[in-house]
Amino acid sequence: MERRDFWREVFSLRGSVTTFVMKRVCVFGLYGALVWWVANFTHVQTGLGVAPYEIIGVILTLVLVLRTNSGYDRWYEGRKLWGGIVNQSRNLAVVGATYGPEDPAWRGAFLRWTAAFPHLARHGLRGERDFSDLGELLTTDEIEQLERAEHPPLFSSLQIARLLQAARRSNAMDGFAFMRADDQRAQLIDHIGACERILATPLAKVVSIKVRHFIFLYLALLPLAIVDKSGMLTPFLTMLVAFPLLALDQIGIELENPFSVLRLSHLPLGEISGKIQGNVMSLDSAYDSTLEDDVNDAIVSMQGGNRSPRGSVSETPHHLASATN
Numbered sequence: 660m661e662r663r664d665f666w667r668e669v670f671s672l673r674g675s676v677t678t679f680v681m682k683r684v685c686v687f688g689l690y691g692a693l694v695w696w697v698a699n700f701t702h703v704q705t706g707l708g709v710a711p712y713e714i715i716g717v718i719l720t721l722v723l724v725l726r727t728n729s730g731y732d733r734w735y736e737g738r739k740l741w742g743g744i745v746n747q748s749r750n751l752a753v754v755g756a757t758y759g760p761e762d763p764a765w766r767g768a769f770l771r772w773t774a775a776f777p778h779l780a781r782h783g784l785r786g787e788r789d790f791s792d793l794g795e796l797l798t799t800d801e802i803e804q805l806e807r808a809e810h811p812p813l814f815s816s817l818q819i820a821r822l823l824q825a826a827r828r829s830n831a832m833d834g835f836a837f838m839r840a841d842d843q844r845a846q847l848i849d850h851i852g853a854c855e856r857i858l859a860t861p862l863a864k865v866v867s868i869k870v871r872h873f874i875f876l877y878l879a880l881l882p883l884a885i886v887d888k889s890g891m892l893t894p895f896l897t898m899l900v901a902f903p904l905l906a907l908d909q910i911g912i913e914l915e916n917p918f919s920v921l922r923l924s925h926l927p928l929g930e931i932s933g934k935i936q937g938n939v940m941s942l943d944s945a946y947d948s949t950l951e952d953d954v955n956d957a958i959v960s961m962q963g964g965n966r967s968p969r970g971s972v973s974e975t976p977h978h979l980a981s982a983t984n
Contacts, residue, residue, distance in 0.1 A: 676909040676913060676923065680905040680908075683905050684902050688895070690879070690882065691881075694886055695889075695890065695891060695894060704887050711884075712881060712884045712885075719873055719874065720903075720904070720907075723870065723907040726866070726870060726908070727907050727911045730862070730910065730911040733917060734914045734926070737854060737918060740853050740857075741850070744776075744777055744847060744850050745931065747843045747846045747847050747850065748773055748939060749938055751819070752942050753942065755770070755773070755822075755840055756942045756943070758832055758836035758839075759826050759832050760829070760832065761831075765822065765825075769819065770940055771796045771797065772815050774935060774936040774939040775793055775796045775797055776812060776816065777935045777936070779811040779815050781918075781929065784851075784854055784855070784858060784928070788806060790802050790805050790806060790811070796936070812847075816844055820841065823837055823844070857918075858916065862915055874908060882894075
């Protein structure tokens with residue numbers, strides 16, 4: 660956030676809950692106007708004091724703040740989990756590209772499925788089954804298999820595990836690298852499982868209902884308490900009090916599901932997934948002959964030996980990449 664965002668956000672409605680709560684605020688304003696009209700027409704004074712409502716208002720505000728904080732905790736936990744998906748995807752890709760077979764077909768398949776995992780996690784959390792955006796990473800047959808899969812992110816993890824198993828069985832990957840890569844793969848499943856826990860456990864309905872009962876009763880009785888002293892300002896003061904209370908209530912709802920595009924300030928999962936894809940797939944293009952020659956020269960220099968001709972050290976069979984079929 661920039662320092663000059665203050666005035667722009669003061670007058671901004673985009674990304675704000677104002678548009679969601681203004682109808683409710685206006686309803687309570689009309690109710691306040693009705694109370695003032697009846698009191699003015701009948702010349703009846705309620706005789707209610709404002710002090711009790713001030714105390715109740717403070718308590719109600721604290722309850723709403725606690726609810727908002729609870730929603731923000733869910734939003735922030737979701738962001739931390741996706742930060743873990745970013746880290747584990749990068750680590751998994753680096754381990755596979757570095758310690759895995761030198762077969763370009765295996766490496767390409769491994770990186771493609773690794774890059775596809777965050778996209779599939781995003782689709783799963785948003786209840787989407789259209790994987791056409793993965794055409795750059797997966798073949799038509801692979802996308803059809805994903806569409807038939809019950810849990811697409813788990814299917815992607817299975818393909819990664821099969822590729823790792825094929826590399827280990829052919830001795831193209833040592834045991835330590837295999838365990839490291841498989842641990843990163845397992846952590847990806849842990850992260851998506853934690854995200855699904857957030858999605859499946861919204862704020863308890865009993866809490867939401869009772870909070871809204873309190874809000875309604877407070878705003879319904881507020882005009883009766885202030886009409887004697889406020890007069891024709893009663894509807895405006897009622898709206899002034901109703902706006903922050905209803906806004907805090909709506910903010911708590913918007914933060915409950917940080918993954919849905921229908922919620923305000925949802926996590927930018929599309930941008931995060933695209934960033935992971937770019938980072939992971941760049942490893943395939945970075946694995947060129949020049950870089951490999953430099954690494955081999957450095958190894959030979961440390962060992963004090965002569966470099967062998969390119970291709971004579973390791974000849975990994977190309978059938979490893981077919982392990983996912």
